[in-house]
Amino acid sequence: MATEFELIKRFFSRPVSAGLLGGGDDCALFGITPGLQVATSTDLLLEGRHFFSDVDPRSLGHKALAVNLSDLAAMGARPLGCLLGLGLPAIEEAWVKQFADGFYALADQHGCALIGGDTTRSLQGITLSVTVFGEVEPTLALRRNAAQLGDDIWVSGVLGAADIACRMLAGEIPLDAALLQATRQALEWPTPRVELGQQLRSYAHAAIDVSDGLLQDLGHILAASGVGAELHEQALPLHPALIDSLEQTLPPEVLRRAVLAGGDVYELCLTAAPAQRAMLEKIAQTLGIALTRIGTVHKEPGLVVYDRAGHAITELPGGFDHFRI
């Protein structure tokens, strides 16, 4: 049986670029560009809670890093490196290899070197902890508290798919094979909007990633900025598979909840002055990412969502709270 150290050495010791000291010392060391600040975020992912036990290990490796890169994206930071904490019930080499492959593929794509970590045996399920580091100009970082009155509210990509896939896999809504097939990618292989976040840095005011659901995450921006907002349900960009099923598979309240309150999305929600519309559209077009205007920041506190008929929705679906589910 391979020991902990052999395991780490074999799968998590790929070379890192110059200027970064990789794993194998008490700490990893890295430098930053003079004048910039370090942006850092950490996420804890637990088996049975954040992922299913039979998840494809390659997608889990991808997603564990993706959800953290998404936090860098939401600050407009450039990725520098990451740390991985890995608690495993047993050493299954094939599993670890595939996990590492998924993790490294995304890390390489964003120049986010794995520079250190911790591996341990878990007596319960698989436990993951990922911490990312990036760098950003402190004056340009996209903070939650920077939304301005009159700002447009934008969201990248499309909404709703991850929530629908997750609820089907969890048995909370009936399984529809075609719909699962179409939505599962969004749940298991989210794309962090790292480049978009960096390019928006000079033009957007506030940003957040939609990890806990649009209403809740936008709510954080509004609360931190001391403003309110209105959203228009008709403007929300639905995942194509959900548009198809609008009048078919899914009850309207399930769809509404998925789009407005579904977490695990990792798109960016941001606010920017109307004067920046052309610039934002140009950036989105260049990157090939949908960027949709979905509402407006206004003075009255709170968040009002207007339905397709133009009426304010009186009962909004609740946000995603890890302790409530």
Add this chain to the structure above:
Amino acid sequence: MATEFELIKRFFSRPVSAGLLGGGDDCALFGITPGLQVATSTDLLLEGRHFFSDVDPRSLGHKALAVNLSDLAAMGARPLGCLLGLGLPAIEEAWVKQFADGFYALADQHGCALIGGDTTRSLQGITLSVTVFGEVEPTLALRRNAAQLGDDIWVSGVLGAADIACRMLAGEIPLDAALLQATRQALEWPTPRVELGQQLRSYAHAAIDVSDGLLQDLGHILAASGVGAELHEQALPLHPALIDSLEQTLPPEVLRRAVLAGGDVYELCLTAAPAQRAMLEKIAQTLGIALTRIGTVHKEPGLVVYDRAGHAITELPGGFDHFRI
């Protein structure tokens, strides 16, 4: 029932010093002193694996940060801040409050602000992930690969107590109430040698913290530096309670294993040129920390330990491997 966000807000939102952006955004931001590098380390601590289920939450909060600060100490880095990932089976306010108290007390002592993190519900046991950041001159960082031929080998503090306490609590050796009382502090309230590490930076060559046992951790230094070493069992600084029990409670092989291979110690093992002896003794004296010369770095690969009679020990106790136990 309090929600996740209320819980975080209540117990983990103490103000942080200027220049650091605390929790409440997608990332935490911090700056470093120009010319220095960021030193970072992460540890995953799992219930039933790294701590007992009935552990005092205050000591757990202390230790979760201490083991990470110890990694900064072993690089000679100055602490800047930390992130905390907390997975809890349920919200027990008293538990969380005491955990936070223990964590913050040590953080305050070392100017290591809690600047962000992640809280989630765990379906299994308590899961902790702590990541620390420090800063250090890259040319002075105490690396594992820097031991020189002829270096003295030193260790701070005393050895053996944490292992004995842990084995008594786990029922692996007979419970001796007085011995447990005397050794338990070392297991539950380890003191990271943060100030010592920083002061040694200009005088020591290589350093590591004794988290996995003296033989294994010193072995990492030797392997990384391409050298060997000899240690003298007689020179090893035993915890006072173990000296008392030398001819009483504990079988000699249990004691030897505790001192040479017992993990969870968080003392520094370092190498330095003999010319630095007076300086190291002065630093230790000023800080009120024992610093003991225990051996020498030599050319022949491998690690030889001489027993009290001057004979090389032929069967050394194995190191601490998270996957082997």
